[in-house]
Amino acid sequence: MSSKKAVDLLKEIVKRFHTSTGFEQVLKHVEITGGDVGHCLAEFVVRKENLNAAGGLHGGFTATVVDNFTTYALVTKNCNPGVTVDLHVSYLKGAREGDTVVIDAKAVKTGKTLAYLECELRNKENGQIIAKGSQTKYVA
Template structure:
Protein backbone atom coordinates (compact mmCIF):
# COMPACT_ATOMS: atom_id res chain seq x y z
CA UNK A 1 0.00 0.00 0.00
CA UNK A 2 1.35 3.46 -0.87
CA UNK A 3 2.31 5.84 1.93
CA UNK A 4 -0.51 8.16 0.85
CA UNK A 5 -3.08 5.40 1.22
CA UNK A 6 -1.59 4.42 4.59
CA UNK A 7 -1.98 8.01 5.85
CA UNK A 8 -5.56 8.25 4.56
CA UNK A 9 -6.50 4.92 6.17
CA UNK A 10 -4.93 5.95 9.50
CA UNK A 11 -6.75 9.30 9.34
CA UNK A 12 -10.06 7.66 8.56
CA UNK A 13 -9.76 5.19 11.46
CA UNK A 14 -8.85 8.04 13.84
CA UNK A 15 -11.68 10.41 12.99
CA UNK A 16 -14.29 7.66 12.86
CA UNK A 17 -13.33 6.35 16.30
CA UNK A 18 -14.94 7.19 19.63
CA UNK A 19 -11.56 8.41 20.94
CA UNK A 20 -10.30 11.99 21.22
CA UNK A 21 -9.06 11.95 17.61
CA UNK A 22 -12.66 12.25 16.41
CA UNK A 23 -12.46 16.00 17.12
CA UNK A 24 -10.50 16.18 13.86
CA UNK A 25 -13.34 14.76 11.73
CA UNK A 26 -13.97 18.06 9.91
CA UNK A 27 -10.39 18.24 8.63
CA UNK A 28 -9.93 16.98 5.07
CA UNK A 29 -6.57 15.57 3.99
CA UNK A 30 -5.81 17.00 0.55
CA UNK A 31 -2.50 15.27 -0.06
CA UNK A 32 -0.13 13.08 1.90
CA UNK A 33 3.11 11.84 0.35
CA UNK A 34 6.91 12.05 0.52
CA UNK A 35 6.99 13.18 4.16
CA UNK A 36 4.42 15.94 3.63
CA UNK A 37 0.75 16.36 4.42
CA UNK A 38 -1.64 19.10 3.36
CA UNK A 39 -5.11 19.44 4.86
CA UNK A 40 -7.90 21.98 5.06
CA UNK A 41 -10.92 22.79 7.17
CA UNK A 42 -13.51 25.46 7.81
CA UNK A 43 -13.55 26.88 11.34
CA UNK A 44 -16.90 25.90 12.84
CA UNK A 45 -18.40 26.69 16.22
CA UNK A 46 -17.11 23.44 17.73
CA UNK A 47 -13.53 24.56 16.95
CA UNK A 48 -13.78 27.98 18.59
CA UNK A 49 -13.09 29.54 21.96
CA UNK A 50 -15.36 31.98 23.76
CA UNK A 51 -14.16 34.77 21.44
CA UNK A 52 -15.38 32.92 18.36
CA UNK A 53 -11.89 32.20 17.04
CA UNK A 54 -9.97 28.96 16.49
CA UNK A 55 -9.20 27.47 19.92
CA UNK A 56 -5.50 27.25 20.80
CA UNK A 57 -5.87 23.70 22.10
CA UNK A 58 -7.50 22.64 18.86
CA UNK A 59 -4.66 24.30 16.96
CA UNK A 60 -2.17 22.30 19.03
CA UNK A 61 -4.06 19.10 18.19
CA UNK A 62 -3.87 20.02 14.49
CA UNK A 63 -0.10 20.53 14.79
CA UNK A 64 0.28 17.16 16.53
CA UNK A 65 -1.84 15.12 14.16
CA UNK A 66 -1.12 16.65 10.75
CA UNK A 67 2.65 16.48 11.34
CA UNK A 68 2.12 12.85 12.36
CA UNK A 69 0.37 12.22 9.04
CA UNK A 70 3.34 13.80 7.25
CA UNK A 71 5.65 11.49 9.17
CA UNK A 72 3.79 8.29 8.24
CA UNK A 73 4.25 9.16 4.56
CA UNK A 74 8.00 9.19 5.02
CA UNK A 75 9.88 6.09 3.83
CA UNK A 76 9.89 4.56 7.32
CA UNK A 77 6.05 4.91 7.63
CA UNK A 78 6.08 5.21 11.42
CA UNK A 79 3.95 7.37 13.69
CA UNK A 80 6.18 7.69 16.76
CA UNK A 81 5.22 9.48 19.96
CA UNK A 82 5.52 13.17 20.80
CA UNK A 83 8.59 14.40 22.63
CA UNK A 84 8.24 18.15 22.11
CA UNK A 85 5.92 20.61 20.35
CA UNK A 86 6.23 24.36 19.88
CA UNK A 87 3.41 26.46 18.53
CA UNK A 88 3.44 30.14 17.68
CA UNK A 89 -0.02 31.69 17.46
CA UNK A 90 0.25 34.54 14.97
CA UNK A 91 -3.27 35.58 13.98
CA UNK A 92 -6.76 34.45 14.82
CA UNK A 93 -8.96 32.45 12.48
CA UNK A 94 -12.63 33.27 12.92
CA UNK A 95 -15.81 31.28 12.58
CA UNK A 96 -16.29 30.50 8.88
CA UNK A 97 -12.64 30.99 7.89
CA UNK A 98 -11.14 28.27 5.73
CA UNK A 99 -7.67 27.26 6.85
CA UNK A 100 -4.94 25.37 5.05
CA UNK A 101 -2.52 23.19 7.01
CA UNK A 102 0.85 22.25 5.48
CA UNK A 103 3.16 19.88 7.36
CA UNK A 104 6.53 18.49 6.36
CA UNK A 105 9.07 16.06 7.70
CA UNK A 106 12.44 17.77 8.02
CA UNK A 107 14.51 14.82 9.23
CA UNK A 108 14.05 11.31 10.52
CA UNK A 109 17.00 10.03 12.49
CA UNK A 110 17.61 6.80 14.35
CA UNK A 111 15.38 7.76 17.28
CA UNK A 112 13.90 11.19 16.57
CA UNK A 113 11.90 12.82 13.78
CA UNK A 114 11.64 16.59 13.29
CA UNK A 115 8.59 18.14 11.63
CA UNK A 116 7.20 21.60 10.89
CA UNK A 117 3.72 22.88 10.12
CA UNK A 118 2.17 26.10 8.84
CA UNK A 119 -1.50 26.94 9.37
CA UNK A 120 -2.82 29.79 7.25
CA UNK A 121 -6.04 31.32 6.05
CA UNK A 122 -6.81 29.81 2.69
CA UNK A 123 -8.17 32.96 1.08
CA UNK A 124 -5.60 35.54 2.21
CA UNK A 125 -2.59 33.36 2.99
CA UNK A 126 -2.29 35.07 6.40
CA UNK A 127 -0.38 32.92 8.88
CA UNK A 128 -2.55 31.73 11.75
CA UNK A 129 0.06 29.55 13.48
CA UNK A 130 3.35 27.79 12.92
CA UNK A 131 4.60 24.78 14.77
CA UNK A 132 7.44 22.37 15.21
CA UNK A 133 7.09 18.83 16.46
CA UNK A 134 9.70 16.34 17.60
CA UNK A 135 8.70 12.69 17.79
CA UNK A 136 10.44 9.63 19.18
CA UNK A 137 10.55 6.99 16.44
CA UNK A 138 13.08 4.49 17.82
CA UNK A 139 12.24 0.98 18.88
Template sequence: MAASKRFTSRVWEAFRSNGGHDANCFGHFKVLDAKPGWVKGSMVVEKHQVNRLGSLHGGVTASLVDTVGSLSLSTKGLWMTGVSTDIGVTYVRAALLGEEVLLRGEVVGQGKTLAYTRIEMTSAKTGKLLAFGTHTKSIQQALKSPENVRFDEEGERELPKEA
Protein backbone atom coordinates in the same frame (compact mmCIF):
# COMPACT_ATOMS: atom_id res chain seq x y z
CA MET B 1 -4.25 8.51 -6.35
CA ALA B 2 -0.61 8.30 -5.31
CA ALA B 3 0.31 5.48 -2.92
CA SER B 4 1.63 7.91 -0.29
CA LYS B 5 -1.64 9.88 -0.24
CA ARG B 6 -3.68 6.68 -0.10
CA PHE B 7 -1.61 5.35 2.81
CA THR B 8 -1.68 8.68 4.70
CA SER B 9 -5.46 8.85 4.25
CA ARG B 10 -5.72 5.33 5.73
CA VAL B 11 -3.64 6.40 8.73
CA TRP B 12 -5.88 9.46 9.20
CA GLU B 13 -8.97 7.24 9.03
CA ALA B 14 -7.41 5.00 11.70
CA PHE B 15 -6.88 8.09 13.90
CA ARG B 16 -10.52 9.12 13.40
CA SER B 17 -12.13 5.72 13.66
CA ASN B 18 -11.13 5.08 17.26
CA GLY B 19 -13.60 7.82 18.27
CA GLY B 20 -11.08 9.61 20.48
CA HIS B 21 -9.55 13.06 20.49
CA ASP B 22 -8.94 13.44 16.74
CA ALA B 23 -12.48 12.41 15.82
CA ASN B 24 -13.99 14.71 18.44
CA CYS B 25 -11.74 17.72 17.84
CA PHE B 26 -11.42 17.79 14.06
CA GLY B 27 -13.20 14.84 12.53
CA HIS B 28 -13.88 16.83 9.34
CA PHE B 29 -10.17 17.36 8.60
CA LYS B 30 -9.36 16.17 5.07
CA VAL B 31 -6.06 14.95 3.63
CA LEU B 32 -5.71 16.86 0.34
CA ASP B 33 -2.31 15.64 -0.81
CA ALA B 34 0.68 13.72 0.47
CA LYS B 35 4.12 12.89 -0.85
CA PRO B 36 7.00 11.32 1.07
CA GLY B 37 7.94 13.86 3.72
CA TRP B 38 4.94 16.20 3.56
CA VAL B 39 1.17 16.30 3.85
CA LYS B 40 -1.42 18.95 3.07
CA GLY B 41 -4.90 19.03 4.58
CA SER B 42 -7.83 21.33 5.26
CA MET B 43 -10.73 21.87 7.59
CA VAL B 44 -13.38 24.47 8.33
CA VAL B 45 -13.35 25.96 11.83
CA GLU B 46 -16.47 24.70 13.62
CA LYS B 47 -18.37 25.94 16.68
CA HIS B 48 -16.96 23.30 19.05
CA GLN B 49 -13.41 24.41 18.13
CA VAL B 50 -13.64 28.11 19.00
CA ASN B 51 -12.95 30.08 22.15
CA ARG B 52 -15.32 32.68 23.58
CA LEU B 53 -13.94 35.25 21.13
CA GLY B 54 -15.17 33.16 18.20
CA SER B 55 -11.72 32.19 16.95
CA LEU B 56 -10.00 28.83 16.80
CA HIS B 57 -8.97 27.79 20.30
CA GLY B 58 -5.21 27.66 20.81
CA GLY B 59 -5.46 24.15 22.19
CA VAL B 60 -7.13 22.96 18.99
CA THR B 61 -4.33 24.57 16.99
CA ALA B 62 -1.75 22.78 19.16
CA SER B 63 -3.63 19.51 18.64
CA LEU B 64 -3.57 20.09 14.90
CA VAL B 65 0.21 20.60 15.06
CA ASP B 66 0.40 17.24 16.84
CA THR B 67 -1.84 15.39 14.40
CA VAL B 68 -0.54 16.95 11.18
CA GLY B 69 3.03 16.37 12.36
CA SER B 70 2.12 12.73 12.88
CA LEU B 71 0.51 12.51 9.45
CA SER B 72 3.63 13.98 7.86
CA LEU B 73 5.52 11.00 9.31
CA SER B 74 2.96 8.61 7.85
CA THR B 75 3.80 9.98 4.39
CA LYS B 76 7.13 8.21 4.83
CA GLY B 77 5.35 4.88 5.37
CA LEU B 78 4.98 4.83 9.17
CA TRP B 79 1.68 3.26 10.25
CA MET B 80 2.31 4.00 13.92
CA THR B 81 3.77 7.49 14.14
CA GLY B 82 5.46 7.41 17.53
CA VAL B 83 4.91 9.45 20.67
CA SER B 84 5.33 13.18 21.18
CA THR B 85 8.36 14.45 23.04
CA ASP B 86 7.95 18.16 22.30
CA ILE B 87 5.43 20.49 20.67
CA GLY B 88 5.73 24.22 20.11
CA VAL B 89 3.17 26.56 18.55
CA THR B 90 3.32 30.21 17.53
CA TYR B 91 -0.01 31.95 16.91
CA VAL B 92 0.15 34.69 14.25
CA ARG B 93 -3.46 35.52 13.34
CA ALA B 94 -6.90 34.33 14.42
CA ALA B 95 -8.79 31.72 12.42
CA LEU B 96 -12.47 32.56 12.73
CA LEU B 97 -15.58 30.41 12.98
CA GLY B 98 -16.51 29.17 9.50
CA GLU B 99 -13.09 29.90 8.01
CA GLU B 100 -11.36 27.21 5.98
CA VAL B 101 -7.77 26.64 7.03
CA LEU B 102 -5.03 24.78 5.20
CA LEU B 103 -2.40 22.81 7.07
CA ARG B 104 0.93 21.69 5.67
CA GLY B 105 3.20 19.41 7.63
CA GLU B 106 6.68 18.34 6.69
CA VAL B 107 9.32 16.06 8.12
CA VAL B 108 12.41 18.22 8.56
CA GLY B 109 14.58 15.49 10.05
CA GLN B 110 14.37 11.82 10.94
CA GLY B 111 16.80 9.49 12.61
CA LYS B 112 16.59 6.10 14.31
CA THR B 113 15.00 7.44 17.50
CA LEU B 114 13.55 10.90 16.84
CA ALA B 115 11.71 12.69 14.04
CA TYR B 116 11.21 16.44 13.69
CA THR B 117 8.28 18.06 11.91
CA ARG B 118 7.19 21.60 11.05
CA ILE B 119 3.58 22.57 10.47
CA GLU B 120 2.02 25.73 9.01
CA MET B 121 -1.62 26.77 9.15
CA THR B 122 -2.78 29.33 6.58
CA SER B 123 -6.09 30.87 5.58
CA ALA B 124 -7.51 29.16 2.49
CA LYS B 125 -9.08 32.47 1.46
CA THR B 126 -6.17 34.89 1.94
CA GLY B 127 -3.13 32.62 2.08
CA LYS B 128 -1.97 34.45 5.21
CA LEU B 129 -0.08 32.56 7.88
CA LEU B 130 -2.27 31.88 10.94
CA ALA B 131 0.03 29.70 13.05
CA PHE B 132 3.08 27.49 12.80
CA GLY B 133 4.56 24.86 15.00
CA THR B 134 7.13 22.17 15.51
CA HIS B 135 6.57 18.65 16.72
CA THR B 136 9.22 16.16 17.82
CA LYS B 137 8.36 12.47 18.09
CA SER B 138 10.07 9.40 19.46
CA ILE B 139 9.83 6.85 16.64
CA GLN B 140 11.95 3.91 17.82
CA GLN B 141 8.97 1.60 18.27
CA ALA B 142 7.06 3.03 15.29
CA LEU B 143 9.89 2.04 12.96
CA LYS B 144 9.31 -1.62 13.94
CA SER B 145 5.61 -1.81 13.00
CA PRO B 146 4.80 -4.61 10.54
CA GLU B 147 2.20 -2.27 9.00
CA ASN B 148 4.88 0.14 7.74
CA VAL B 149 5.38 0.47 4.00
CA ARG B 150 7.93 1.98 1.62
CA PHE B 151 7.30 4.26 -1.35
CA ASP B 152 9.23 5.24 -4.43
CA GLU B 153 10.83 8.69 -4.29
CA GLU B 154 7.72 10.46 -5.60
CA GLY B 155 5.28 8.46 -3.47
CA GLU B 156 3.47 7.16 -6.53
CA ARG B 157 4.07 3.47 -5.89
CA GLU B 158 4.38 1.28 -2.83
CA LEU B 159 7.60 -0.72 -2.91
CA PRO B 160 8.02 -4.34 -1.80
CA LYS B 161 8.99 -4.84 1.84
CA GLU B 162 12.68 -5.34 2.48
CA ALA B 163 13.68 -8.86 3.44
Protein backbone atom coordinates in the same frame (compact mmCIF):
# COMPACT_ATOMS: atom_id res chain seq x y z
CA MET C 1 6.66 4.59 -0.51
CA SER C 2 5.28 6.25 -3.64
CA SER C 3 3.39 9.55 -3.62
CA LYS C 4 0.11 7.79 -4.39
CA LYS C 5 0.64 5.28 -1.57
CA ALA C 6 1.49 8.13 0.79
CA VAL C 7 -1.74 9.98 -0.02
CA ASP C 8 -3.75 6.75 0.23
CA LEU C 9 -2.23 6.11 3.68
CA LEU C 10 -3.06 9.66 4.79
CA LYS C 11 -6.66 9.30 3.64
CA GLU C 12 -6.98 5.97 5.45
CA ILE C 13 -5.71 7.53 8.69
CA VAL C 14 -8.15 10.44 8.47
CA LYS C 15 -11.03 8.09 7.61
CA ARG C 16 -10.61 6.65 11.12
CA PHE C 17 -11.63 10.03 12.60
CA HIS C 18 -15.09 9.65 11.14
CA THR C 19 -15.74 6.56 13.28
CA SER C 20 -13.57 7.39 16.30
CA THR C 21 -15.15 7.71 19.70
CA GLY C 22 -11.84 8.84 21.24
CA PHE C 23 -10.14 12.21 21.27
CA GLU C 24 -9.26 11.94 17.55
CA GLN C 25 -12.91 12.61 16.71
CA VAL C 26 -12.20 16.33 17.19
CA LEU C 27 -10.48 16.11 13.77
CA LYS C 28 -13.43 14.47 12.01
CA HIS C 29 -14.07 17.45 9.73
CA VAL C 30 -10.46 17.78 8.54
CA GLU C 31 -9.95 16.43 5.00
CA ILE C 32 -6.74 15.33 3.32
CA THR C 33 -6.17 17.32 0.13
CA GLY C 34 -2.78 15.94 -0.91
CA GLY C 35 0.64 14.96 0.19
CA ASP C 36 3.74 13.00 -0.62
CA VAL C 37 6.36 11.04 1.22
CA GLY C 38 7.09 13.14 4.31
CA HIS C 39 4.39 15.67 3.49
CA CYS C 40 0.71 16.00 4.40
CA LEU C 41 -1.74 18.60 3.08
CA ALA C 42 -5.22 18.98 4.53
CA GLU C 43 -7.89 21.57 5.19
CA PHE C 44 -10.94 22.25 7.29
CA VAL C 45 -13.61 24.87 7.70
CA VAL C 46 -13.62 26.38 11.18
CA ARG C 47 -16.79 25.23 12.89
CA LYS C 48 -18.48 26.37 16.08
CA GLU C 49 -17.02 23.37 17.96
CA ASN C 50 -13.47 24.57 17.05
CA LEU C 51 -13.91 27.98 18.71
CA ASN C 52 -12.74 29.34 22.03
CA ALA C 53 -14.94 31.52 24.27
CA ALA C 54 -13.89 34.65 22.35
CA GLY C 55 -15.06 33.20 19.01
CA GLY C 56 -11.62 32.43 17.57
CA LEU C 57 -10.00 29.17 16.56
CA HIS C 58 -9.16 27.36 19.82
CA GLY C 59 -5.44 27.08 20.60
CA GLY C 60 -5.81 23.53 21.89
CA PHE C 61 -7.46 22.47 18.64
CA THR C 62 -4.64 24.13 16.71
CA ALA C 63 -2.01 22.30 18.79
CA THR C 64 -3.85 19.01 18.18
CA VAL C 65 -3.74 19.67 14.43
CA VAL C 66 0.01 20.34 14.58
CA ASP C 67 0.62 17.22 16.69
CA ASN C 68 -1.46 14.88 14.54
CA PHE C 69 -0.74 16.11 11.03
CA THR C 70 3.02 16.29 11.50
CA THR C 71 2.79 12.70 12.73
CA TYR C 72 0.89 11.73 9.58
CA ALA C 73 3.63 13.30 7.45
CA LEU C 74 6.12 11.22 9.44
CA VAL C 75 4.37 7.87 8.93
CA THR C 76 4.41 8.34 5.14
CA LYS C 77 8.19 7.90 5.43
CA ASN C 78 7.65 4.32 6.68
CA CYS C 79 8.52 5.53 10.17
CA ASN C 80 6.64 4.58 13.32
CA PRO C 81 4.61 7.44 14.80
CA GLY C 82 6.85 7.66 17.83
CA VAL C 83 6.31 9.64 21.00
CA THR C 84 6.28 13.42 21.29
CA VAL C 85 9.38 14.84 22.97
CA ASP C 86 8.67 18.50 22.25
CA LEU C 87 5.72 20.33 20.70
CA HIS C 88 5.79 24.04 20.01
CA VAL C 89 3.07 26.22 18.48
CA SER C 90 3.25 29.93 17.64
CA TYR C 91 -0.14 31.58 17.20
CA LEU C 92 0.23 34.39 14.67
CA LYS C 93 -3.26 35.32 13.52
CA GLY C 94 -6.82 34.43 14.44
CA ALA C 95 -9.35 32.43 12.47
CA ARG C 96 -13.12 32.70 12.77
CA GLU C 97 -16.07 30.43 12.18
CA GLY C 98 -16.46 29.81 8.44
CA ASP C 99 -12.80 30.41 7.58
CA THR C 100 -11.11 27.63 5.60
CA VAL C 101 -7.75 26.63 7.06
CA VAL C 102 -5.04 24.87 5.03
CA ILE C 103 -2.65 22.54 6.89
CA ASP C 104 0.83 21.96 5.46
CA ALA C 105 2.83 19.45 7.53
CA LYS C 106 6.31 18.11 6.78
CA ALA C 107 8.74 15.60 8.18
CA VAL C 108 11.88 17.73 7.93
CA LYS C 109 14.43 15.16 9.13
CA THR C 110 14.21 11.65 10.46
CA GLY C 111 17.10 9.97 12.18
CA LYS C 112 17.65 6.74 14.08
CA THR C 113 16.01 8.00 17.26
CA LEU C 114 14.50 11.44 16.57
CA ALA C 115 12.29 13.00 13.92
CA TYR C 116 11.91 16.74 13.36
CA LEU C 117 8.55 17.91 12.04
CA GLU C 118 7.02 21.25 11.03
CA CYS C 119 3.54 22.53 10.23
CA GLU C 120 1.83 25.71 9.08
CA LEU C 121 -1.85 26.55 9.23
CA ARG C 122 -2.89 29.20 6.71
CA ASN C 123 -6.09 31.03 5.87
CA LYS C 124 -7.06 29.64 2.45
CA GLU C 125 -8.66 32.88 1.28
CA ASN C 126 -5.76 35.27 1.93
CA GLY C 127 -2.77 32.96 2.55
CA GLN C 128 -1.99 34.51 5.93
CA ILE C 129 -0.29 32.22 8.43
CA ILE C 130 -2.55 31.48 11.41
CA ALA C 131 -0.09 29.30 13.30
CA LYS C 132 3.29 27.61 12.91
CA GLY C 133 4.28 24.55 14.82
CA SER C 134 7.15 22.17 15.25
CA GLN C 135 7.49 18.83 16.91
CA THR C 136 10.32 16.50 17.85
CA LYS C 137 9.42 12.82 18.19
CA TYR C 138 11.32 9.90 19.61
CA VAL C 139 10.97 7.21 16.93
CA ALA C 140 13.44 4.43 17.87
